[in-house]
Amino acid sequence: MALRKTFFAVCLVVSVLCLAAGYGIAGQWAGVVMVIVTGLAWLLARKYPNWLPHICLLASVCMAVVGRLTGSPPLLMICGSGIALAVWDLLLLDAALGRNSSGEQTRQYENKHLQSLVLVLGSGLCAVFLGRSLTLRTPFVLLVLFVALAVFGLDRAWGYIKKWRVGG
Amino acid sequence: MNNKTLVVGLIIFSLLVATLITRDGDIAWMMLPFLAYLGIGVLQTPLLENLRFSAERKLEQTRSNGGVSVNVVLAIQNQALETVHLFVDETVQAEMKITEGELNRWVTLRSGESTELEYTFTAARGEFSWESIRTVVSDPLGLIETEMLLPANAALQIRPPIKKFKAIPLRPHSTVHSPGSIPARLGGNGTDFFGVREYHPGDPLRSLDWRLTARHPRQFFIKEFEQEEIAEVGLILDARQRTDLRIGEESLFERSVGATASLAETFLHQGHRVSLLVFGETILNAFPGYGKMQLHRIMGCLSRAKVGAEGPASTYLHFLPIRMFPSHAFIIVISSLAAVDRPFFQRLRAHGYQVLLISPDPIDFAYPTLSQDITNRLAIRATRIERRLRLNDIAQLQIPVIDWQVDQPLFPLVRNALTRSRGKRE
Numbered sequence: 001m002a003l004r005k006t007f008f009a010v011c012l013v014v015s016v017l018c019l020a021a022g023y024g025i026a027g028q029w030a031g032v033v034m035v036i037v038t039g040l041a042w043l044l045a046r047k048y049p050n051w052l053p054h055i056c057l058l059a060s061v062c063m064a065v066v067g068r069l070t071g072s073p074p075l076l077m078i079c080g081s082g083i084a085l086a087v088w089d090l091l092l093l094d095a096a097l098g099r100n101s102s103g104e105q106t107r108q109y110e111n112k113h114l115q116s117l118v119l120v121l122g123s124g125l126c127a128v129f130l131g132r133s134l135t136l137r138t139p140f141v142l143l144v145l146f147v148a149l150a151v152f153g154l155d156r157a158w159g160y161i162k163k164w165r166v167g168g
Numbered sequence: 169m170n171n172k173t174l175v176v177g178l179i180i181f182s183l184l185v186a187t188l189i190t191r192d193g194d195i196a197w198m199m200l201p202f203l204a205y206l207g208i209g210v211l212q213t214p215l216l217e218n219l220r221f222s223a224e225r226k227l228e229q230t231r232s233n234g235g236v237s238v239n240v241v242l243a244i245q246n247q248a249l250e251t252v253h254l255f256v257d258e259t260v261q262a263e264m265k266i267t268e269g270e271l272n273r274w275v276t277l278r279s280g281e282s283t284e285l286e287y288t289f290t291a292a293r294g295e296f297s298w299e300s301i302r303t304v305v306s307d308p309l310g311l312i313e314t315e316m317l318l319p320a321n322a323a324l325q326i327r328p329p330i331k332k333f334k335a336i337p338l339r340p341h342s343t344v345h346s347p348g349s350i351p352a353r354l355g356g357n358g359t360d361f362f363g364v365r366e367y368h369p370g371d372p373l374r375s376l377d378w379r380l381t382a383r384h385p386r387q388f389f390i391k392e393f394e395q396e397e398i399a400e401v402g403l404i405l406d407a408r409q410r411t412d413l414r415i416g417e418e419s420l421f422e423r424s425v426g427a428t429a430s431l432a433e434t435f436l437h438q439g440h441r442v443s444l445l446v447f448g449e450t451i452l453n454a455f456p457g458y459g460k461m462q463l464h465r466i467m468g469c470l471s472r473a474k475v476g477a478e479g480p481a482s483t484y485l486h487f488l489p490i491r492m493f494p495s496h497a498f499i500i501v502i503s504s505l506a507a508v509d510r511p512f513f514q515r516l517r518a519h520g521y522q523v524l525l526i527s528p529d530p531i532d533f534a535y536p537t538l539s540q541d542i543t544n545r546l547a548i549r550a551t552r553i554e555r556r557l558r559l560n561d562i563a564q565l566q567i568p569v570i571d572w573q574v575d576q577p578l579f580p581l582v583r584n585a586l587t588r589s590r591g592k593r594e
Binding site: 054057058061064065068069074077078081082085088089092093096097103105106108109110112113115116117119120121123124125127128131132140143144147150151154157 | 187190192194195202203204274307
């Protein structure tokens with residue numbers, strides 16, 4: 001089995017387990033069923049790579065948000081949605097590579113992609129754990145300002161990419 | 169912005185809105201993996217001004233015959249100093265049938281490294297040309313993509329299949345004054361005895377007929393031989409939609425193209441001067457010429473020939489610019505014939521052309537696919553009668569007609585038609 005497929009299976013199981021466990025702990029069995037259905041939809045998404053993976057990712061993130069709002073453990077929800085991002089990415093990678101993944105240079109591309117994805121998950125989830133374990137009392141207004149700054153930074157970064165990096 | 173970036177951006181925005189509405193910090197933490205995904209993608213995007221590639225498209229041959237497999241190799245080298253992640257995508261043209269290989273691939277190329285994409289295709293006929301190779305450079309996560317067209321020119325002509333004919337014995341009314349193989353009914357240099365005439369000053373002495381001269385003491389006579397010259401042949405291929413018939417993969421027009429190519433090759437091989445006019449949605453022509461270069465020109469026209477939609481001008485053969493053919497040309501029309509075509513043949517005869525009509529039979533072509541119920545049988549019979557009347561109409565203009573059932577070999581039919589027409593004339 002290709003590395004990306006193994007990675008996909010592991011991420012899918014972990015993501016579904018995190019979300020289902022979160023809902024299970026909160027005693028919301030309807031949520032558990034919904035999570036399992038989403039897991040099955042992820043499996044189906046291989047056949048419809050143009051649209052179904054996006055819907056599955058949105059559904060996973062929505063369930064994580066709803067779970068958090070209904071009292072599920074936040075760490076499990078954050079992990080569930082973060083790892084769903086990896087599942088989504090691996091599905092799209094699989095669709096892009098298709099059957100043409102035999103060459104050495106294609107394998108290099110696949111490895112580089114997987115390395116980047118591990119870096120994303122590692123850095124993202126580590127930052128979450130670290131941030132949540134630090135007991136800094138931040139006023140909510142400051143937090144909103146910080147997020148707005150981040151979004152503004154994102155917008156600037158996008159403008160920078162368009163102007164200098166992709167010749168837009 | 170591609171779909172991936174859009175989806176991730178949308179999720180980040182939605183989570184931000186949800187955070188602001190619910191005032192829940194944990195939902196804000198959910199954004200972090202998505203922000204990391206976007207950030208790492210952006211940081212790994214290569215700078216456009218640093219990108220340098222060389223691309224080449226290698227074809228086994230530039231001319232090929234229909235049905236033969238053609239191997240194509242695309243080679244791309246990364247001439248930049250940094251490693252790039254690249255999607256190479258080959259454009260497939262309409263008539264190409266890919267038999268082997270791959271048309272696109274994601275690769276990672278280090279500095280100086282190159283990649284090759286190889287595939288094989290077949291095509292019945294056509295002219296194929298490529299100007300560039302489409303590539304997409306992106307970060308490893310495929311978030312920021314830049315499309316680049318790398319110049320890599322190549323062209324390929326796939327000619328219609330040619331069936332080699334034996335020499336076709338032409339006897340045109342007039343010939344082109346250039347040494348060839350057709351007896352020109354003119355005295356001069358040749359191999360066959362033509363006659364004897366009185367000596368004129370300047371005639372070569374070696375041609376003197378000494379026996380006759382001895383019998384007439386005060387006169388000299390010389391022997392004349394029949395000059396052998398070449399013929400002027402014009403080929404007209406009908407590419408109007410109304411005269412084509414397509415059944416599955418097979419097309420009556422393709423058979424006509426094959427016949428035209430075979431005739432052109434045979435006549436040029438015999439040394440005749442040949443020209444071609446393809447009459448369809450657009451007019452393609454090869455002006456009169458000899459030899460291999462002319463064969464290339466004609467094959468080029470036939471490779472490009474297509475059955476197109478009919479406009480008002482292309483409906484009637486009557487609008488054909490026949491004056492591109494020299495006045496003494498022997499014209500061969502390859503057409504399955506429409507009801508309105510008789511005036512065109514009248515016009516050809518009125519201009520003094522010697523004409524031969526080769527008419528591929530659409531009824532016979534379609535026959536195996538038609539059901540054999542009583543209605544169909546009557547319809548087929550009526551259509552056959554109609555076609556026979558139409559061909560007879562043309563034959564009355566002193567035009568030899570070949571009713572060609574396309575599964576039959578064409579050469580004996582052409583030879584017989586030309587021999588019969590000569591017999592009638594003589």
